[in-house]
Amino acid sequence: MQWNAPDVPDPARVHAQLIKSRSTGGAHTAAEARFYYNQLIALYSRSPSTIPDALRLFHRLPVSPNAASWTSAISALSSDPSSAASLFLSMLRRPSLPTQSTISALLKILSFSSLYLPLGLQLHSLSLKLSLSSLPFSGSALIGFYSKHRLPSDALKAFDEIPNPDEVCFAAVIVGLAQNHRPAQSLSLFHEMHAGGISSTIYSVSSAIRAAAESAALDQTRLIHAHTIVTGLNPNSIVGTALLNAYGKAGLVSDAHQAFDELSCAGKANLVTWNALLSAYAQQGDATSAKQLFDQMLERNLAPDEYTFLAILTAYSNSGLVDETENWLNEMRTLYGVEPGIEHYSCLLGAMARAGRLDEAERFVLEMPFEPDAAVWRTLLSSCMVHSNADIGRRAAGRLLELDPQDDSAYVMLAKIYSFVGRKGEMAKMWTTMRDHGVRKEGGRSWIEVAGGVHVFVAGDRQHERASEIYAKVRELEMETGKLGYVEKGGEGVWEHSERLAVAMGLISNGGGTAADGQPALRVIKNLRICGDCHEFFKYVSRIIGRDIVVRDVNRYHRFEEGACSCKDCW
Numbered sequence: 001m002q003w004n005a006p007d008v009p010d011p012a013r014v015h016a017q018l019i020k021s022r023s024t025g026g027a028h029t030a031a032e033a034r035f036y037y038n039q040l041i042a043l044y045s046r047s048p049s050t051i052p053d054a055l056r057l058f059h060r061l062p063v064s065p066n067a068a069s070w071t072s073a074i075s076a077l078s079s080d081p082s083s084a085a086s087l088f089l090s091m092l093r094r095p096s097l098p099t100q101s102t103i104s105a106l107l108k109i110l111s112f113s114s115l116y117l118p119l120g121l122q123l124h125s126l127s128l129k130l131s132l133s134s135l136p137f138s139g140s141a142l143i144g145f146y147s148k149h150r151l152p153s154d155a156l157k158a159f160d161e162i163p164n165p166d167e168v169c170f171a172a173v174i175v176g177l178a179q180n181h182r183p184a185q186s187l188s189l190f191h192e193m194h195a196g197g198i199s200s201t202i203y204s205v206s207s208a209i210r211a212a213a214e215s216a217a218l219d220q221t222r223l224i225h226a227h228t229i230v231t232g233l234n235p236n237s238i239v240g241t242a243l244l245n246a247y248g249k250a251g252l253v254s255d256a257h258q259a260f261d262e263l264s265c266a267g268k269a270n271l272v273t274w275n276a277l278l279s280a281y282a283q284q285g286d287a288t289s290a291k292q293l294f295d296q297m298l299e300r301n302l303a304p305d306e307y308t309f310l311a312i313l314t315a316y317s318n319s320g321l322v323d324e325t326e327n328w329l330n331e332m333r334t335l336y337g338v339e340p341g342i343e344h345y346s347c348l349l350g351a352m353a354r355a356g357r358l359d360e361a362e363r364f365v366l367e368m369p370f371e372p373d374a375a376v377w378r379t380l381l382s383s384c385m386v387h388s389n390a391d392i393g394r395r396a397a398g399r400l401l402e403l404d405p406q407d408d409s410a411y412v413m414l415a416k417i418y419s420f421v422g423r424k425g426e427m428a429k430m431w432t433t434m435r436d437h438g439v440r441k442e443g444g445r446s447w448i449e450v451a452g453g454v455h456v457f458v459a460g461d462r463q464h465e466r467a468s469e470i471y472a473k474v475r476e477l478e479m480e481t482g483k484l485g486y487v488e489k490g491g492e493g494v495w496e497h498s499e500r501l502a503v504a505m506g507l508i509s510n511g512g513g514t515a516a517d518g519q520p521a522l523r524v525i526k527n528l529r530i531c532g533d534c535h536e537f538f539k540y541v542s543r544i545i546g547r548d549i550v551v552r553d554v555n556r557y558h559r560f561e562e563g564a565c566s567c568k569d570c571w
Contacts, residue, residue: 011043011050034063038072058371065094067198071102077109081116082378086108104126111148120145120483123159134161138170147176150392156185167193171204174211183211184454187220194227205233206242213246216525216552219384219452221246235266241273241490248280250523251550251557253289254567256280273303278311281556284566286316306338313347317354320555320570325351340369353383354570358392374403378410382529382555385413386570388420408441446527450509457501459493466508473504481540490533499526503541503549521548521559529553539563 015058016337018036037057044054058065058073065073068092070340077084088106091098106123110116110210127133139162159165159173163320170193177213190208194200205228212220225243228234234243240263247255274297281290290312290439299302309332316325332338345368361380365372369449377400399412399441400407411434418427434441446457455464464470474495479486488494506522530553538549542560549560559566 007024011046011053012428013044024315024503027256031167032071034066035063037061037063038066038068038549040098041072041076043438044316046071047080051076053132056471058488059253066077067096067099067102067167067215070094071105075103075105075242081109081113085116085119091542096548097130097133098126100135103132107138107141107145108141108317112186115147115378117149117240129569133158134163135160136164136166139165140169140460143172143176143524145170147172147179150180152177152180152182152185153241155180159189166197167204168203170198171201173209175207178207178211178353180212181214183215183217183436186211187215187217190224192351200227200231202231202236202238205231206238209246211240213249215449215454216250216447216523217449217454218250218252218523219449221250223452235262237273238266239271240268241276242278244273244280247282248276249552251284251521251552251559253280253284266352271305271308275304275305275307277309278556282314283319284559285315285556287315287319287324296430299511303376304336305334306340306341306344307336309336310343310347312342317347318567320351320354320568322348322351322355322357333505342373342376345370349376350379350383353380353386356383356387358383358387362392362395372399374400374407377403378407381410381413385417385420386532388417390421390423390426393417395476405437406439408439411439412441436475442528444498445527446502448502448506449522450506455502455505455545457498457505460496461498461501466505469508470504471503473508474500477504477537477541477544480544484540484543486537486540488533488537490531493535497531497534499530499551500537503538507545510550519547521550524552530558535565535569539565 009052014218016041041054041058044050044057054076055073056071056324058076061069070087074084074087074091077087084106088098091102094563103123103126107120110120110123112569122174124133125137125146127142131204132138139158143155146152155173155176159169162169165173171188174186174190174193177183177189177395187208190204190211193204205224209221209224211220211226221243228243230237230240233239240259243255244259245261247253259279260273261271266282274293278290280291281287281293294304294308297308300565309328313325313328316328328342329348332340332344345364349361349364349368352358352364358380361383363379365376370486377396381393381396381400384390384396397410400410411430415427415430415434418424418430440564443460448455448457457464458553460468462471477500478495493502502524503522506524510519530551538551538558538560540563542549543563549558551558551560556567
């Protein structure tokens with residue numbers, strides 16, 4: 001007896017055929033019968049409504065279950081980790097030993113909640129005793145388990161225990177490291193895989209692209225893009241969307257749109273793809289292009305979701321358009337039936353704050369239908385720093401510290417506000433309170449890619465091998481910007497901020513050519529908000545060097561061009 005699941009989608013019919021075949025004397029050996037019943041258990045497991053039937057069949061098998069039978073039954077309990085673990089323990093009391101498939105199935109089930117981390121560790125120990133952890137199939141499941149539990153170092157150790165990793169193992173560790181913000185290691189393993197002649201998959205490639213985007217490695221993104229074309233992995237919706245995101249995060253919206261067009265022409269553009277392009281425009285604050293793209297979505301009968309509206313709201317918020325942002329927030333529910341979440345309300349808060357409407361913004365926070373989280377109060381506090389509003393800033397910082405007494409940003413931003421308004425005593429008190437509570441300020445870091453390599457700087461960094469040249473370039477820029485009228489307000493230490501060192505590194509590495517010479521924009525990523533002094537400084541620098549400077553800070557993109565910034569001084 002044989003069947004094809006797509007041809008017979010109803011497991012009850014297949015079950016009836018199997019019973020009828022056995023009752024009429026069908027020539028089935030025990031092994032053949034077990035094989036068919038195992039397939040039937042898997043078929044019942046495909047729908048939540050028939051999972052009880054799968055388990056009932058397993059417990060009433062007319063033949064003794066083997067490891068495949070147990071694995072099928074355990075897999076059927078994917079939404080019930082406790083029951084899956086109990087069934088696995090029952091298996092251990094029987095003659096059938098777990099296989100790679102059994103270990104992998106249970107690890108996958110245990111990956112979705114931190115409650116099951118201890119059980120997963122015991123399962124790893126058992127797989128070691130059974131010599132299964134070093135095999136590719138179960139090994140890749142262990143990598144995925146540790147990655148989903150935010151333990152990238154353990155995922156890497158599990159990978160290192162596999163003597164002959166295949167493309168699935170490499171994909172698992174590259175994905176896991178990228179998801180856990182280990183972009184350098186993720187890219188390194190992708191190149192190791194490629195050098196070893198192991199084939200790329202859509203998952204390894206898309207995650208390598210994600211890692212390149214996170215580390216601001218635009219050259220790496222372009223190299224991987226070329227690799228996808230050579231290997232035939234593009235156009236693919238997963239790979240293409242990753243490329244679109246990467247170019248969007250680099251501020252190259254035209255390249256992002258080209259990646260979108262390739263997917264669209266191939267018929268592989270889905271809602272996720274459209275949302276990714278919308279997000280690229282949103283980060284630039286290009287509300288006009290975002291609205292045009294939204295209208296095109298509707299023309300193609302694509303129903304917008306919460307991510308669509310988050311991108312639209314972000315675009316209008318980054319443009320400082322308060323009324324338009326509020327209209328979109330109202331219409332997403334009334335016209336499109338999409339319920340806004342706190343992140344959507346935060347966009348309207350951001351628009352109010354950028355426009356300097358801080359009293360209105362504070363009232364909005366207190367009246368919105370969600371309990372304000374740390375991100376909301378941090379947004380309001382950041383805007384108070386921009387607009388030097390000490391009173392609202394003090395209240396926002398107090399709320400933020402109620403939620404997280406160790407949040408360094410609350411102390412730092414409020415201290416800066418006090419400094420801006422000349423309340424030096426209160427500023428000193430904030431720094432003292434921060435120290436007394438054992439809170440340390442997060443260090444600013446900036447990245448820039450030069451000749452395919454990513455250089456990371458911290459404020460006052462003198463460890464770089466070209467430190468003397470970098471600081472000489474900073475001092476040169478200091479003199480040149482001074483001639484144009486730039487006046488430093490933040491003190492001597494500002495000249496050593498990480499983003500200035502990164503820009504200086506970019507300039508000394510290409511001989512100082514301008515855009516007219518074919519030199520591209522300098523692209524810097526910063527882990528914190530760019531300070532007002534550096535923001536003003538880069539406007540002058542862009543005039544001096546004749547090139548654009550693109551800075552992606554924690555809030556948004558800044559494109560400095562001929563003395564102006566794309567954010568219009570609202571960020």
